[in-house]
Amino acid sequence: MKKFNFKINNEDGSARLGTISTNRGNILTPAFMPVGTAATVKAMMPESVRSTGAEIILSNTYHLMLRPTAERIFQLGGLHKFMNWDRPILTDSGGFQVMSLSKLRKITEDGVTFKSHVDGSKHYLSPERSIEIQKLLGSDIVMCFDECTPYPTTKVEAETSMSMSMRWAKRSRDAFGDRPEHALFGIQQGSTFRDLREKSAEKLSEIGFDGYAIGGLAVGEGQEKMFKVLDYAPNQLPQDKPRYLMGVGKPDDIIGAVQRGVDMFDCVLPSRSGRTGQGLTRFGAINLRNSRHKDDERPLDPFCKCPTCQNYSRAYLHHTIKIGEIIGSMLLTWHNLHYYQELMADIRKAIRENEFSKFVDDFNKLRMIGDVEEL
Amino acid sequence: MKKFNFKINNEDGSARLGTISTNRGNILTPAFMPVGTAATVKAMMPESVRSTGAEIILSNTYHLMLRPTAERIFQLGGLHKFMNWDRPILTDSGGFQVMSLSKLRKITEDGVTFKSHVDGSKHYLSPERSIEIQKLLGSDIVMCFDECTPYPTTKVEAETSMSMSMRWAKRSRDAFGDRPEHALFGIQQGSTFRDLREKSAEKLSEIGFDGYAIGGLAVGEGQEKMFKVLDYAPNQLPQDKPRYLMGVGKPDDIIGAVQRGVDMFDCVLPSRSGRTGQGLTRFGAINLRNSRHKDDERPLDPFCKCPTCQNYSRAYLHHTIKIGEIIGSMLLTWHNLHYYQELMADIRKAIRENEFSKFVDDFNKLRMIGDVEEL
Secondary structure, three states, X not given: OXXXXXXXXXXXXXXXXXXXXXXXXXXXXXXXXXXXXXXOOOXXXXXXXXXXXXXXXXXXXXXXXXXXXXXXXXXXXXXXXHHOOOOOEEEEOOHHHHHHOOEEEEEOOOOEEEEOOOOOOEEEEOHHHHHHXXXXXXXXXXXXXXXXXXXXXXXXXXXXXXXXXXXXHHHHHHHXXXXXXXXXXXXXXXXXXXXXXXXXXXXXXXHOOOEEEEOOOOOOOHHHHHHHHHOOHHHHOOOOOOEEEOOOOXXXXXXXXXXXXXOEEEOOHHHHHHHOOEEEEOOEEEEOOOHHHOOOOOOOOOOOOOHHHHHOOHHHHXXXXXXXXXXXXXXXXXXXXXXXXXXXXXXXXXXXXXXXXXXXHHHHHXXXXXXXXXX | OOOOEEEEEEEEOOEEXXXXXXOOEEEEEOEEEOEOOOOOOOOOOHHHHHHOOOOOEEEEHHHHHHOOOHHHHHHOOOHHHHHOOOOOEEEEOOHHHHHHOOEEEEEOOOOEEEEXXXXXXXXXXXXXXXXXXXXXXXXXXXXXXXXXXXXXXXXXXXXXXXXXXXXXXXXXXXXXXXXXXXXXXEEEOOOOOHHHHHHHHHHHHHHOOOEEEEOOOOOOOOHHHHHHHHOOHHHHOOOOOOEEEOOOOOHHHHHHHHHOOOOEEEOOHHHHHHHOOXXXXXXXXXXXXXXXXXXXXXXXXXXXXXXXXXXOOHHHHHHHHHOOOHHHHHHHHHHHHHHHHHHHHHHHHHHHOOOHHHHHHHHHHXXXXXXXXXX
């Protein structure tokens, strides 16, 4: 059994190049984790996800506890075997989805009672239960159970919420116990208030975690406010541990966050937008539903090496997306995940070569070429 | 350019082992053609279709003429390039779908005017137009435009309909012209009337085709009546050309038809039933939606070598099908197409070894083990 470990290989400004070692393989950082909510990265075979370069995926405590249940997955040999993905899996704690998806929540110091968004059945999550579920799943990187503070909020509310999350972080740590081949990440809260973020970071460091997430962002505050928080938040967290910005984001969000010292990301954007007909490229997004693609024999991105761009025209993508054929979702998801992994590889290369600011300039210039829909 | 050709390698009773040579590759017969209605075998990448052993797929004139249109596919380099399938494609003529899918048909000696099932727009198909469309698509095996006689029908109606289809067959032949590297198949009609089937076969042989389909079956008459027709129909057709039973069928339909001298088949069953949660095995069909699979760690078919059975449990298939995840459709379609191709390979092996009747006996015994849902 290999111990969880993080090593920083280079720094370029605040941007960090690193390697996370886990018992199920290494993850080069900055890393993007495709989202496999319900034990599948939607519309993708796991070997196809791997072929895009993904080294870790994220899965969801909330969805899996409802269906098929954590106990069932445990009985079946754990989440990796269940979904045929033998590399690392990070699971979120369910805290965010309880707030965003479930109905009729009742939050107490002890935990959260809520009704399933699927069938209205009653469920309960607490730090202890969330950790238990993530252990049953066999998650390699376990997240603390926290309350994702809504945005906007008053400072008083933000502090009350953050303080409870910090008490829950301690309970999560205690429930997790000593499992050196697995990791437990704390989650910083404090909304957009610098001193609350500082307090939260101090509390988490005091408890001690294998990695630290920045929570409560990408919840509607916009990129400008998010970057303002990221100007200080990552540096409040321990330097020698991975930093994970939850639920982010668009390519320029990721680049701005890497520039500010973040190492890990997850987002449904590439897979969800693929299913709705958006192709993401270095030049911007292309809406394949638009009828101007119906005669276009060019690939989605002529520079891209993914199977979609190697073998299919925009006309074919338009045709299959337009009539709702599953292969349209498959091909666009594949391309988008490939694009994200290629972006991360380019980011890592730039940091390795101490050319990250040039990379950011070039990235922004490409975007300035204009609305890609006009290309 | 290689000429279209059919060679019989062995005969075992009425069952025939053959090789169809085309400009895009060989097809061993008896052959099953997966259905790629709208330029995609639903929920499958074409390389996955190929990996099941499929050597030819079927696509649909009716669907493609409506969307994205045959002219557009031609402009984009033809159907093979459009859908990334470089092996043979057989296209049906649209005759069947005009009857089964479109609205407000008006049939005259000249052709059929109909309204699209998609948007109600008005379209026209005739022997000449159907052949033109199939040429634009670049189809390797082109089907004559015919009227699929409804079932049940009177003998007078069956004869009137068959006679028009034979005149249309002649017009299809004339419109097709001389294209030795492509094939044109005639379609026998005559409903369940032996003398009409005989007349139809004579007329088609007189015109001369590269292969002969048996049409107007599998339209609700049931297996018993279908086999009764197949007891004589294949032998009414030329011995030295491939015989294709359109739209058939279930594994036991196929086996019974091979036993009666049929060489080619197509059916939506394996792909459609995969998308609705049915897994097809040599023991029968398994409904993965059934909650009795939720804890079942066994593969769908422990004898099967397909990626689904190699890597996933029935519990996972149940979970993903139940919640509507695309991968459930992908995995079950893959398995079902693999099963069909394996069945055809077993059929061919049995004919090669002159053991086809033993194969049929064994097949029926396996089915007699009982309702597979009880296994």
